[in-house]
Every structure is written in C-alpha cells, then in structure tokens.
Amino acid sequence: MQITNNLGIGGLERVVVNLTRHLDRDRFDVSVCCLNFRGPFAEELESDGIPVHLAPRKTEGTDYLVFWNLQKILRETHPDIVHTHNTNALFDGFLASVLASVPVKIHTDHARKFPDKIRYMFVEGVIGLFLDHVVAVSEETRQNLIRYEKISGDKISVVNNGIDGSRYDISIDGKKKQQELGLGSFRNILGLGVRLTHQKGIIHFIHAAPMILDKHPDTAFVIAGDGYLMPELKAEVQSLKIENNFFFLGPRLDLPEILQIIDVYVLPSEWEGLPLVILEAMAAGRAIVATDVGGNSVAIEHGKSGYLVPPKDPGALAEKVCDLIADPQKRAVFSSAAQKRFYASFEVRHMAYEYEQIYLRFARAKGLVNP
Numbered sequence: 001m002q003i004t005n006n007l008g009i010g011g012l013e014r015v016v017v018n019l020t021r022h023l024d025r026d027r028f029d030v031s032v033c034c035l036n037f038r039g040p041f042a043e044e045l046e047s048d049g050i051p052v053h054l055a056p057r058k059t060e061g062t063d064y065l066v067f068w069n070l071q072k073i074l075r076e077t078h079p080d081i082v083h084t085h086n087t088n089a090l091f092d093g094f095l096a097s098v099l100a101s102v103p104v105k106i107h108t109d110h111a112r113k114f115p116d117k118i119r120y121m122f123v124e125g126v127i128g129l130f131l132d133h134v135v136a137v138s139e140e141t142r143q144n145l146i147r148y149e150k151i152s153g154d155k156i157s158v159v160n161n162g163i164d165g166s167r168y169d170i171s172i173d174g175k176k177k178q179q180e181l182g183l184g185s186f187r188n189i190l191g192l193g194v195r196l197t198h199q200k201g202i203i204h205f206i207h208a209a210p211m212i213l214d215k216h217p218d219t220a221f222v223i224a225g226d227g228y229l230m231p232e233l234k235a236e237v238q239s240l241k242i243e244n245n246f247f248f249l250g251p252r253l254d255l256p257e258i259l260q261i262i263d264v265y266v267l268p269s270e271w272e273g274l275p276l277v278i279l280e281a282m283a284a285g286r287a288i289v290a291t292d293v294g295g296n297s298v299a300i301e302h303g304k305s306g307y308l309v310p311p312k313d314p315g316a317l318a319e320k321v322c323d324l325i326a327d328p329q330k331r332a333v334f335s336s337a338a339q340k341r342f343y344a345s346f347e348v349r350h351m352a353y354e355y356e357q358i359y360l361r362f363a364r365a366k367g368l369v370n371p
Contacts, residue, residue, distance in 0.1 A: 001079040003093040008039035011276040022352035067095040074100035103366045108135040111273020114144040125149035137273040138295030162351030168283035186220035196227030201268035211318035224249040259284035282342035287331040305337035
C-alpha cells in the first residue's frame with residue numbers, strides 16, 4: 001500500500017501514480033491510501049483497477065488520530081509492505097503500520113529544503129531507526145537525510161523519479177494550440193508548468209524577462225500552474241510593465257500539449273529533489289534552461305542536453321535563454337539529446353523496476369516470498 005497525503009495535481013502525487021500503475025501486477029497487488037483528500041488522480045487509478053482508500057479525518061483543525069483510522073484500513077487490507085511518501089505520511093503511516101503489524105516499511109523522501117523544522121528532523125531520525133529502508137530522489141536529498149536526520153547511509157538508496165514518456169512525446173497542431181492560448185502573435189515562447197511557490201523561483205524568471213525582451217521583444221512567457229504566489233507574481237509583472245508578454249494559465253491538464261509549443265523550458269528553482277517537470281520537458285523534446293540545484297544536474301548535462309545556471313541569478317538565466325532563442329540549431333541538438341537521455345534513464349519503467357527490487361529484497365528478508 002502506497003500512503004500519501006493526497007492524489008492531487010503535483011510532482012509527488014504523480015510519482016505515486018506512475019509507480020502504482022507500473023509495478024508488475026503479476027508480483028504486486030497494489031493499493032493507495034490518501035490521508036487528507038483523494039484528488040483527481042484517484043479516479044484514474046481506480047479506472048485501472050487499483051483501490052484508493054481515504055483515511056477518515058476531522059473536517060476542521062488538526063486531526064492527531066489519523067494514524068488510528070489508517071491502522072484500521074491496514075488491518076482490513078493486510079498489506080505486506082507499506083510505502084510512505086514524505087513527512088506527514090511517514091508519521092501516520094509508520095504508527096499505523098506498527099499497530100497493524102505490517103512486516104515491511106519503506107519510505108521515500110521526495111526532497112525539501114534542509115534544515116527542516118527541528119522536531120520534524122528529530123522524529124524522522126528516530127522513525128528511521130525502525131524503517132526497513134529509505135529512498136531519496138536525489139543524492140543531495142540522501143546526504144541531507146544522513147547529515148540532518150542521522151539516518152544511516154547504508155539504509156538509504158537513491159531512486160530517480162520517472163514518468164511515462166508516451167504522454168509527452170506527441171504531435172499536435174502547434175499553431176492551433178498557440179491561437180487557443182492567445183500566443184499566435186509571438187515568435188518565441190518560453191515557459192514552465194509548476195506550483196507557484198517560493199521553491200520554484202518564478203520571481204527570478206520574471207526578473208530575467210526584461211533582459212530577454214530587450215534582445216527578443218517578440219517573446220511570450222507562459223506559466224502553467226497555481227499557488228499562493230499567484231497575486232504577488234502578477235503584481236511584479238505589472239510593476240515591470242511586461243504584462244502583455246506574460247500568460248498565467250492556472251492549473252492545466254493539457255500540459256503535454258502546451259510543452260509542444262514551448263521553444264525553451266525554463267525552471268528557475270531555488271531548491272529541488274529531482275523535479276518531474278524537468279523529466280516532462282525532456283520527454284517532450286524541449287530545450288531546457290534550469291538552475292543547478294538538487295537533482296537537476298543528474299537529469300541535464302550542461303552544454304549537451306540543456307543549460308544549468310546558478311539559482312537566484314536572473315542575469316545568468318536570461319543569458320542562456322537568449323543564447324538558445326538566437327540559435328535554433330543548438331535548441332534542436334539540446335532537445336534531441338534531452339529526449340534520448342530521458343528514455344535511457346528516466347522513463348517510468350526504470351523507476352518501477354528499482355522500487356520492485358527494494359520491495360522484493362525486504363519481502364524475502366521477512367520470509368514473505370521465496371528467496
């Protein structure tokens with residue numbers, strides 16, 4: 001059973017969905033339990049025959065007894081393996097799995113900004129002593145868990161995130177899509193699809209825009225996604241008087257199509273694990289400029305399949321974006337190299353296989369399957 005806060009639209013949630021869908025059904029009977037709410041991906045999994053449970057909780061305020069409701073579900077479903085995703089799911093999932101005597105306990109840390117809150121790191125470090133295995137989505141995340149939570153390095157492995165490339169490697173009527181989004185009059189289109197949070201560094205993308213527009217005035221900046229920073233980011237765009245070039249699209253389910261009309265995918269994150277949006281852009285065959293944080297350098301080979309720039313540096317971001325706008329041939333080379341690298345290392349089957357080996361390793365150790 002995969003345990004997560006929800007199956008809403010987000011990177012972690014898509015990892016859970018991708019993993020759940022692509023595990024070997026001949027070996028694994030898989031289900032998901034959400035702790036806060038179900039979300040739009042729940043119906044997709046259920047249509048594939050994968051059960052999605054919801055642990056009952058209070059409608060208002062903090063519910064400190066979610067773990068108790070969760071352990072009831074675990075007792076009813078009898079999973080051999082519980083796999084928790086990120087902090088909240090770890091706390092409730094671990095307690096519930098102990099109470100329900102689940103044999104194997106696996107946890108994935110999908111990356112966050114360290115140092116985290118002291119109480120979180122302390123409790124996670126203690127729980128880590130009793131987990132069978134911990135997975136980090138990047139080597140940087142692994143090192144942070146060792147340094148800040150004192151989890152033994154022998155207990156932590158790195159598994160790269162993966163996505164289903166077939167959803168993004170598509171052909172569309174690009175001109176029609178541009179007209180649909182109001183982008184028909186622009187020669188160059190830059191963009192990204194993320195949650196609008198401080199982590200993603202969109203403010204630096206906005207501050208790079210005047211420098212880009214100075215050289216390439218017929219450029220559109222497309223931002224797909226929603227989040228608490230939306231009003232602040234729109235206000236900054238207006239203060240710079242570049243609102244005619246910026247398009248805030250809100251949350252979109254047609255991101256694979258939008259990616260096909262983007263000339264340069266820009267990810268200006270301040271910190272990361274291994275972001276799915278980078279993998280989506282690679283699968284779609286986009287030229288990429290990203291910040292050199294977290295696992296971005298694992299995905300992007302600087303100068304070969306994209307550019308990596310320092311975080312919080314709009315000037316460096318603008319320089320590399322302008323370089324790619326001015327050189328269509330280089331964009332094509334980067335795009336092809338990124339797509340080839342994606343299929344070699346980050347297609348969802350690679351991720352699912354590595355998790356399967358972890359599950360089987362500990363299932364064998366507990367006598368749940370034959371050696």
